[in-house]
Amino acid sequence: MINYLKNIIKGFSTILVGMKVTFINLFRPNVTVQYPNVHPLVRAGSDKMPDNARNKLNVIIPKCTGCKSCEKACPVNCITIETTKVASIDTEKPLMEDGKKRVFWLSQFDIDFAKCCFCGLCTIACPTSAIVHSTDFEYSCYDRNELLVHFSPFNKEQVAEKKRILAEEVKQKAEKALADKQAAEKAAQEQNITDSKIKSSDDQTSANQNIQNNSN
Amino acid sequence: MENHQFLFNFISEYTGDILAGVLIAIIPLALLLVYALVAIYGELKIASFIQLKLGPMRTGKWGLLQPVAEVFKLLQKEDITPDGADKPLFNLAPFIIFLGCYAALSVLPLSSHFAPSGLNIGLFFIIAISSLAVLGIVMGGWASNNKYSLIGAMRSVSQIISYEIPAAMCILGVASMAHSLDMNVISAQQQGGFWNWYVLGGPAGISKIWLIPFTVVMFIVYFVTSLAETNRTPFDVPEGESELVAGYHTEYSGMKFAFFYLAEYGNMFVVSAIMTVIFFGGWSSPFGDFLNSPIWQIFWFIAKSMFFVGLQIWLRWTLPRTRVDQLMYLCWKILLPLSMVCFLAMALGGMLY
Ligand code: SF4
Numbered sequence: 001m002i003n004y005l006k007n008i009i010k011g012f013s014t015i016l017v018g019m020k021v022t023f024i025n026l027f028r029p030n031v032t033v034q035y036p037n038v039h040p041l042v043r044a045g046s047d048k049m050p051d052n053a054r055n056k057l058n059v060i061i062p063k064c065t066g067c068k069s070c071e072k073a074c075p076v077n078c079i080t081i082e083t084t085k086v087a088s089i090d091t092e093k094p095l096m097e098d099g100k101k102r103v104f105w106l107s108q109f110d111i112d113f114a115k116c117c118f119c120g121l122c123t124i125a126c127p128t129s130a131i132v133h134s135t136d137f138e139y140s141c142y143d144r145n146e147l148l149v150h151f152s153p154f155n156k157e158q159v160a161e162k163k164r165i166l167a168e169e170v171k172q173k174a175e176k177a178l179a180d181k182q183a184a185e186k187a188a189q190e191q192n193i194t195d196s197k198i199k200s201s202d203d204q205t206s207a208n209q210n211i212q213n214n215s216n
Numbered sequence: 217m218e219n220h221q222f223l224f225n226f227i228s229e230y231t232g233d234i235l236a237g238v239l240i241a242i243i244p245l246a247l248l249l250v251y252a253l254v255a256i257y258g259e260l261k262i263a264s265f266i267q268l269k270l271g272p273m274r275t276g277k278w279g280l281l282q283p284v285a286e287v288f289k290l291l292q293k294e295d296i297t298p299d300g301a302d303k304p305l306f307n308l309a310p311f312i313i314f315l316g317c318y319a320a321l322s323v324l325p326l327s328s329h330f331a332p333s334g335l336n337i338g339l340f341f342i343i344a345i346s347s348l349a350v351l352g353i354v355m356g357g358w359a360s361n362n363k364y365s366l367i368g369a370m371r372s373v374s375q376i377i378s379y380e381i382p383a384a385m386c387i388l389g390v391a392s393m394a395h396s397l398d399m400n401v402i403s404a405q406q407q408g409g410f411w412n413w414y415v416l417g418g419p420a421g422i423s424k425i426w427l428i429p430f431t432v433v434m435f436i437v438y439f440v441t442s443l444a445e446t447n448r449t450p451f452d453v454p455e456g457e458s459e460l461v462a463g464y465h466t467e468y469s470g471m472k473f474a475f476f477y478l479a480e481y482g483n484m485f486v487v488s489a490i491m492t493v494i495f496f497g498g499w500s501s502p503f504g505d506f507l508n509s510p511i512w513q514i515f516w517f518i519a520k521s522m523f524f525v526g527l528q529i530w531l532r533w534t535l536p537r538t539r540v541d542q543l544m545y546l547c548w549k550i551l552l553p554l555s556m557v558c559f560l561a562m563a564l565g566g567m568l569y
């Protein structure tokens with residue numbers, strides 16, 4: 001009998017506790033964002049996204065070394081990168097964001113967001129954190145091609161120009177190497193008169209290496 | 217107490233008796249429809265606020281037109297009658313349920329000068345007429361020719377019939393204290409401030425104090441049974457959508473479903489109004505003669521009833537659904553003995569005062 005009454009009182013009081021909880025919640029500020037009318041970032045008062053939010057990708061070109069790790073990491077192959085070596089005769093002396101000398105121009109850096117599955121593996125692979133998730137999640141469009149985003153800072157002419165400069169340099173180097181080689185051969189012939197044969201063959205191999213390096 | 221005839225007499229002087237009767241009959245219907253819109257909106261909003269959401273916001277300012285939109289949606293929907301259904305029963309069921317709710321409204325005294333029908337056995341009438349809902353539910357569940365509907369209807373019947381007993385006990389307890397079944401008389405007895413309400417022992421002066429615990433428990437018992445009788449959470453096992461799709465109204469759509477919906481909300485108001493009349497002074501003002509004119513009385517009556525409707529909504533979003541056996545345990549082993557004890561005490565009070 002005592003248990004029975006205790007049970008009743010317990011049941012009743014727990015209901016009151018529950019009602020208290022819901023009553024407090026009734027007057028707490030709600031968490032809904034009226035999304036199309038109010039952007040969630042505006043409501044949050046910053047560009048803060050949840051820590052694990054995986055939105056559209058953004059490439060910070062000044063940070064990107066062009067190592068192509070992201071391209072390899074991507075499971076759906078939606079990143080296409082083409083790099084062009086910075087020619088030493090180029091008048092432009094580009095620097096990385098951290099002040100180091102840039103080695104590659106990013107002549108092409110495309111991400112196809114129609115394919116991207118937002119796994120975020122590319123952001124993990126990137127050694128310089130150049131490829132990151134942005135806070136933009138609303139980029140639906142009417143044409144699928146608009147989802148192919150070009151991150152390269154160059155347009156076609158600029159890319160062609162950079163390629164031409166590089167080719168010129170390669171040509172110059174090749175000419176120089178050829179000239180070097182000829183000069184070396186000449187010297188070797190002159191030296192041949194006095195020195196042994198072995199030395200001249202040494203010179204030749206080093207000249208060959210030089211040519212290979214330049215044409216790289 | 218011929219006061220409640222005031223409005224009828226007033227109108228019939230101009231229009232004749234028959235037209236006046238029709239007009240008076242329309243008043244509860246209009247009240248019911250307007251109330252249903254308010255209650256549906258309130259339910260949506262309270263539910264969302266409790267869950268820290270906003271609720272409907274697109275239809276009109278703050279979603280105020282949401283209930284109207286829902287009514288139009290239901291009106292437009294195709295009215296399906298399943299092939300295997302028993303057509304006459306199937307089509308009749310929602311109207312019978314609605315009829316029960318509408319008929320119960322007809323005896324509620326909205327003010328000392330207005331009750332649509334001043335029946336002197338009003339309480340008895342309400343107990344009797346609320347059983348019509350059971351009939352409608354069984355008809356709907358059986359005629360649907362659907363196992364879920366039938367199970368839902370069966371559950372509903374067993375639940376409502378069981379809970380009618382403690383509910384009747386509560387009503388009888390108050391009736392024995394008031395020496396009357398006339399709801400207008402009961403309300404009138406509780407005039408003179410909230411101290412005279414039957415939930416606080418009735419209008420018997422200071423010597424009634426020993427009664428207060430019994431009347432308060434009686435009120436709680438009645439509140440719980442009223443939840444069960446209207447099939448509201450935590451006692452909505454007949455509809456239990458996790459088990460029975462939608463219970464007895466699984467097969468209904470369009471306007472017929474709307475009638476079930478309307479009847480559910482209507483019944484919420486009816487039980488709240490009964491609670492108001494028998495425990496909370498009906499139309500009488502809680503502050504004695506302050507604001508106790510017949511017009512204000514309508515306000516008090518509606519405000520008190522809406523408070524209990526709000527309480528039901530609040531409870532719905534607090535408690536999970538009970539199991540069927542727990543439901544029966546609660547009714548037969550807890551509510552019934554409690555109401556018996558309280559009924560004895562209140563009957564004794566009725567004899568003493
Ligand atoms: S997020 Fe995943 S799928 Fe998208 S580009 Fe990066 S690696 Fe590829």
Ligand code: SF4
Nearest residue numbers: 064065067068070126
């Ligand atoms: S992994 Fe990073 S640094 Fe390397 S190419 Fe991709 S974005 Fe550039």
